Amino acid sequence: MKKKVLAIALVGAAASPAFAQSSVTLYGVIDEGIDYTNNVGHGGVVELASGYAQGSRWGMKGSEDLGGGLKAIFQLENGFDLNSGRLNQGGRMFGRQAYVGLSSDRFGSVTLGRQYDSVVDYLAQTTANGNWAGYLFAHPYDNDNTDNSFRVDNTIKYASPDISGFQFGGTYSFSNDTNFANNRQYSFGAQYANGGLLVAAAYLQANNPGVGSNGAITANDASFIAGRMRVFGGGINYTFGSATVGFAYTNSNYKDPTGNGYIGIPLAANGVLLNTLKYQNFEVNGKYQITPAFFVGAQYVYTMETYDASTGSVKPKVHSVGLMADYNLSKRTDVYVQGEYQKVAGSSTNSILDDAFIPGTQSPSSTQNQVVTRVALRHKF
Secondary structure, three states: OHHHHHHHHHHHHHHOOOOOOEEEEEEEEEEEEEEEEOOOOOOOEEEEEEOOOOOOEEEEEEEEEEEOOEEEEEEEEEEEOOOOOOEOHHHOOOOOEEEEEEEEOOOEEEEEEEEOOHHHHHHHHHOOOOOOOOHHHOOHHHOOOOOOOOOEEEEEEEEOOOEOOEEEEEEEEOOOOOOOOOOOEEEEEEEEEEOOEEEEEEEEEEEOOOOOOOOOOOOOOOOEEOOEEEEEEEEEEEEEOOEEEEEEEEEEEEEOOOEEOOOOEEOOEOOEOEEEEEEEEEEEEEEEEEEOOEEEEEEEEEEEEEEEEOOEEEOEEEEEEEEEEEEEOOOOEEEEEEEEEEEEEEOOOOOHHHOOOOOOOOOOOOOOEEEEEEEEEEEEO
16 A cells, blocks of 8 residues: 555656746845045035945845746846935936846846946946946046946847857847837947957947936936937957956937936036037056956046037046056955046137046036045945
8 A cells, every 4th residue: 555655656747847946146235435536616524425436235146947047037126325225316216226027048138127337347348437446536527338337228128148258238228219210229239258358349329318207227227318319339358367457438429418417417508509529539457356356457448528519619638537446355245445536628618518527526626627536335236
């Protein structure tokens, strides 16, 4: 009798359906520090500030194995300010990322939702701010979005698998408007990694970014509000031993810009219309891993700006220098020190855009120079 019962149990176990494996991970980053800025338009300021080397966040991500190398995937990521407890990214619950999709080992992944564009996915990693340094090292006004100042809503993204070190992908963001082209976005990029070499390039275009509340780049996200935005560039990093050196070039072009989302000012005033606003950023950066727990890094960015207005064109230049040191207290906790200096030189636009303004500070300097220093603690979970 016992043998019959055991046989029935074994048959039943063999006949029961095999449930798919799934996993959900809760994670986060808390980045908190003390900043000193020598000039924010009304003098120096010392402040507690959250989320610079990395934005403070918590999130959930997961996958379900559907069989045959296919998985269902999702990610929900929230950004917040530690000092006030308020939501970042315009008050969104999951403002950093929110998407669902399918991933295949053989064919890559397709995801839908609020996501990063191809400039962030591919090109940004060759810059200091998009890799190891963060906010303070972003190019002026983060004009090329290498510091992901905005994400793109209503987006379909494709990312290829790794093909002998080569990967590529792209995004398309719907306007969700009766005017199909109003505030839509598309981007594409690629990278090649082999040993210590990384080469990457990307292109992004958005029509009417910052216009309306339903499109790809809404007003509370946009770095600039314009009739059209185009960003393209390329970069290269090379790691040899404990050292990594890099170079990146980006070109940002805003047609008919009307506002600056960073400081909330109109760019057309006193009868002067701005036809185009252009930035060319040339960056060299380096990082040296002194010990497994301690690294130092440096960055220099030369930015050529062009303001083409109804009254003529001017071409100021911006010099930015950044230094950073980071020490890991454990696998999940580190302390870091950063410093950034910016100087605006050359032709004058006779506007607030002539003043130095390091990303992350409260407001532009009242002069053409600005300095920020930061000491911070970061914890990952």
